[in-house]
Amino acid sequence: MLHIEGLSISIENRKLVSDFSCALSENEVTCLIGPSGCGKTSVLKWLAGILSPTLGATGALTLDDTGITPPHASTTYQPQSDALFPWLTIAQNAALGLEVAGIPTKTARADVLMHFKTFGLAGCENLYPEQISGGMRQRAAFLRTLVQNSRFILLDEPFSALDAVTRLRMQAWLCDQLAHTPRGVLMVTHDLHEATQIADRILVMPAAGGPLAANISVTTPRHARTETAMAQIRTTLKSLLLES
Numbered sequence: 008m009l010h011i012e013g014l015s016i017s018i019e020n021r022k023l024v025s026d027f028s029c030a031l032s033e034n035e036v037t038c039l040i041g042p043s044g045c046g047k048t049s050v051l052k053w054l055a056g057i058l059s060p061t062l063g064a065t066g067a068l069t070l071d072d073t074g075i076t077p078p079h080a081s082t083t084y085q086p087q088s089d090a091l092f093p094w095l096t097i098a099q100n101a102a103l104g105l106e107v108a109g110i111p112t113k114t115a116r117a118d119v120l121m122h123f124k125t126f127g128l129a130g131c132e133n134l135y136p137e138q139i140s141g142g143m144r145q146r147a148a149f150l151r152t153l154v155q156n157s158r159f160i161l162l163d164e165p166f167s168a169l170d171a172v173t174r175l176r177m178q179a180w181l182c183d184q185l186a187h188t189p190r191g192v193l194m195v196t197h198d199l200h201e202a203t204q205i206a207d208r209i210l211v212m213p214a215a216g217g218p219l220a221a222n223i224s225v226t227t228p229r230h231a232r233t234e235t236a237m238a239q240i241r242t243t244l245k246s247l248l249l250e251s
């Protein structure tokens with residue numbers, strides 16, 4: 008269990024985030040929603056240990072009741088863009104996280120290559136990012152994130168650049184991956200449909216700092232999340248976002 012307690016982030020005299028607390032479970036997908044500019048990315052960057060030094064942050068992070076300091080090996084961060092390097096092949100990009108973690112290049116490449124088929128990337132190993140589709144690039148970025156085997160993954164609007172159909176496919180694909188290999192996921196999204204289809208828990212951040220506006224457990228099994236079944240929770244989330 009990863010606990011964030013009393014996280015406040017500010018720049019000069021302006022509070023961006025104040026008193027943000029939540030617990031992330033290892034087998035749960037937690038979606039973080041809130042109005043643009045409320046500090047969602049800043050929370051993820053703090054967790055990843057890459058918050059800009061111009062921002063001041065205070066707060067505690069504990070993993071299984073032991074205090075830790077970000078960046079920590081238990082978390083992997085995937086930024087909003089797919090952040091693939093254009094001069095590296097898809098296989099080289101996918102292996103990069105492992106190499107940065109100190110795994111020898113040959114071992115890292117072998118590790119990622121065995122997943123290319125599962126990730127729908129067979130045949131793309133030696134292509135460059137500009138030679139494959141947006142959905143494929145997204146999967147390559149996911150492969151780079153997931154092979155790192157960290158207990159928690161932090162995803163910042165991972166599907167925002169995709170068309171509607173690719174987006175639905177990628178959501179289903181992510182749920183399949185997690186069913187196969189459960190991870191704790193903290194995922195930022197602006198899409199209420201996406202949040203209610205994927206999340207086990209939804210955190211709503213308020214616009215003007217302050218503690219979470221809501222922390223909602225989604226108990227309907229994923230296969231039963233029809234439009235009708237999820238209508239009520241979507242209405243609640245919409246009202247919370249409009250009020251915040």
Ligand SMILES: Nc1ncnc2c1ncn2[C@@H]1O[C@H](COP(=O)(O)OP(=O)(O)OP(=O)(O)O)[C@@H](O)[C@H]1O
Pocket residue numbers: 018023041042043044045046047048049050059061062
């Ligand atoms: N390095 C920085 N320097 C100054 N202000 C910053 C910096 N990073 C973020 N901010 C400000 O902090 C606030 C929160 O930004 P953040 O990117 O965390 O919001 P967000 O909730 O992720 O928004 P969006 O939904 O639009 O991605 C914004 O007002 C932003 O301008």
Ligand SMILES: [Mg+2]
Pocket residue numbers: 047048049
């Ligand atoms: Mg953001």
